Amino acid sequence: MLAASEGGFHKPSIEEFFPGALLFAGTPFEINRIMLIRLVMTVVVAGFFLIAMRRPKLVPRGVQNLGEYALDFVRIHIAEEVMGRDNGRRFLPLLTTFFFLVWACNLAGVIPLFNIAGSAVVGLPLVLSVVTYVVFNYAGIKSQGFGRYLKNQLIPTGVPVYMLPLVMPIELVSTFILRPFTLTVRLLANMMAGHLMLVLFFSATSFLLFEASALFKPVGVLSFAMGFVFTLFELLVQFLQAYIFTMLTAVYIDLAMHEH
Amino acid sequence: MNSQTVIAAEHNVLLPATYDIVWSTVCLVIIGLVFWKKVLPLFQKVLAERTEKIEGGIAKAEAAQAEAQRTLEQYRAQLAEARAEAARIRDDARAEGQRIVDEMREQAQAEANRIVAQGQAQLAAQKAQIVAELRADLGRVAVDLAGRVVGESLEDEARRRGTVDRFLDELDAVSAPAAK
Numbered sequence: 411m412l413a414a415s416e417g418g419f420h421k422p423s424i425e426e427f428f429p430g431a432l433l434f435a436g437t438p439f440e441i442n443r444i445m446l447i448r449l450v451m452t453v454v455v456a457g458f459f460l461i462a463m464r465r466p467k468l469v470p471r472g473v474q475n476l477g478e479y480a481l482d483f484v485r486i487h488i489a490e491e492v493m494g495r496d497n498g499r500r501f502l503p504l505l506t507t508f509f510f511l512v513w514a515c516n517l518a519g520v521i522p523l524f525n526i527a528g529s530a531v532v533g534l535p536l537v538l539s540v541v542t543y544v545v546f547n548y549a550g551i552k553s554q555g556f557g558r559y560l561k562n563q564l565i566p567t568g569v570p571v572y573m574l575p576l577v578m579p580i581e582l583v584s585t586f587i588l589r590p591f592t593l594t595v596r597l598l599a600n601m602m603a604g605h606l607m608l609v610l611f612f613s614a615t616s617f618l619l620f621e622a623s624a625l626f627k628p629v630g631v632l633s634f635a636m637g638f639v640f641t642l643f644e645l646l647v648q649f650l651q652a653y654i655f656t657m658l659t660a661v662y663i664d665l666a667m668h669e670h
Numbered sequence: 671m672n673s674q675t676v677i678a679a680e681h682n683v684l685l686p687a688t689y690d691i692v693w694s695t696v697c698l699v700i701i702g703l704v705f706w707k708k709v710l711p712l713f714q715k716v717l718a719e720r721t722e723k724i725e726g727g728i729a730k731a732e733a734a735q736a737e738a739q740r741t742l743e744q745y746r747a748q749l750a751e752a753r754a755e756a757a758r759i760r761d762d763a764r765a766e767g768q769r770i771v772d773e774m775r776e777q778a779q780a781e782a783n784r785i786v787a788q789g790q791a792q793l794a795a796q797k798a799q800i801v802a803e804l805r806a807d808l809g810r811v812a813v814d815l816a817g818r819v820v821g822e823s824l825e826d827e828a829r830r831r832g833t834v835d836r837f838l839d840e841l842d843a844v845s846a847p848a849a850k
Contacts, residue, residue, distance in 0.1 A: 428681050440689035452697040456704040463709045466716040468723065481713050499714075503706035511701045528697075532683060533690030537698060595684075602683065 419617040422609035427531050427602065448528035451514040459510075484509045484656065492660040501663055504545060508538055509656040512597065516648035519604055520641050527648070530601035532594065535655075539593040542659045550666030562669045593658060600651050604644045611637030809834035 433441040441449075462477025470478050484506045489498035515528030529535055550559040563585050564578045611633050618630030686694075813834060 424681060424683060427683060434689075438688040438692050440687070441693070442689075445689065445693040448693055448697050452700050455701055459704060459709045463712045466712050468716065468719055470716075477709075478713065478716075481709070503702065503710050506705045506710060507698065507702040510705075511698060515697075531686075531690055533686040533694040534697070536686055537691060537694040541698070598683070 419621075420609075420613040422606045422613065426526065426605060426609060444526060444528060444531050447518045447524045447526065448515055448534065450524075451518050451528055452511070455510050455514045480510070481506065488653070488656050488660050492657065493664045497664065497667065498660075501545075501549075501660065504541075505656050505660055508542075508659055509652050512538065512655050513649060513652035516601060516652055517645075519601060519608070519648060520644050525608070526605050527601040529597055529651075530605050532598050535594040535597040538597075538655070538659075539590040542593060542662060543590040545659075546662040546666040549663050553667045554669070558669075559666065563666070567669070589662060593655065597651050597655050600647055604640075604647055607640050608637060608644065611640055805838055809838065812837070 427444070429443040431440045431442050432446065433439075458473075459477055459481075462473045466474055466478075485498070485502060488509065489502045489505050492498070493501060512529055512534075515534060517527075518524040519527035519530065547559075550563070553559075554562060564581045565574065566577065566581065569577050615630050615634040615637055618626045618633055622630070809831075
């Protein structure tokens with residue numbers, strides 16, 4: 411977008427993710443493009459499901475069908491599959507919220523005019539990871555008690571006693587520090603990388619087709635084709651990352667509630 | 671571009687700005703409330719209704735099946751009962767018929783016996799009467815004949831009767847073995 415106005419080849423950079431403020435600059439409520447995209451996607455998701463399930467019928471019709479299909483995906487393939495029927499139902503609101511919020515924000519990365527994922531800035535992945543962290547610890551302590559929960563998390567069954575000094579720190583770090591960190595970074599990095607790739611291909615296309623010498627035009631066409639292919643690939647990645655994020659949240663909560 | 675480059679030095683992609691956290695939380699809360707308070711309860715309700723409908727339908731079908739089975743068994747029992755009843759009635763009728771035939775035969779036999787006995791009795795009575803009549807006639811004829819032959823009248827009736835009787839007894843004694 412900047413390439414067109416300023417000319418020359420626009421190199422994708424970290425600055426993509428820190429656009430200028432549109433409203434309330436400098437306050438904790440500052441709104442820039444990406445915050446706006448998040449809010450718009452939030453309204454879209456909330457609006458879609460409110461309309462789809464406005465008056466749910468026993469025999470679903472039209473948009474209710476689509477809504478139920480989407481909700482059933484999370485309910486059956488994430489919640490119930492990972493946690494079983496009862497716990498799945500208990501944590502369904504959380505998992506459903508995560509999945510659709512993440513997926514919608516991810517999708518903005520390929521929606522024309524938005525062109526950047528709402529989850530490509532650290533805030534959203536971080537907030538969701540923190541929620542996951544709080545929830546799985548809370549669920550674990552509530553179902554097993556603090557001492558037993560800690561013991562079950564730090565001492566895997568079947569590990570010989572002399573190995574414990576080595577195993578326990580590893581478990582501690584992996585469970586209580588790496589989990590939220592990897593959860594955040596996996597989503598963030600995927601969305602950032604996807605955006606950078608698309609910017610690279612399309613700004614190259616723009617430069618090669620309209621500004622570089624005629625000799626490079628075929629390369630521009632190739633670049634555009636690559637951009638198109640990567641857009642499709644991004645669609646897959648966006649869905650997959652939403653699925654993985656939600657799935658891992660479910661797995662962490664489930665692991666915390668059971669001895670293993 | 672220049673001013674942005676200056677700010678860029680402060681940007682770390684892993685450190686969130688306050689507004690970033692704020693708006694992320696806002697989005698999370700909005701979507702969370704919509705799903706938690708509104709969409710999912712409605713969804714669960716419709717799912718439960720659907721399950722109930724399906725299970726209710728199955729229960730109804732099972733009840734109907736059980737009812738049909740029960741009716742069939744009832745019908746079969748009734749049929750077997752009716753057959754047994756018919757057989758019993760047939761047997762009864764046969765026995766009754768046999769009994770009636772036997773009774774009739776007995777009655778007929780008794781009647782025949784009675785008739786025969788009656789006839790024999792009548793015959794015997796007639797015979798006795800005839801014998802008595804003949805005896806009286808024979809006595810008188812014999813006496814008359816004897817009176818005429820010997821010319822004397824036997825006046826003493828009692829004596830005469832005794833003589834005749836004696837004579838007849840003798841005749842009986844003579845003729846009885848011959849008759850048998």
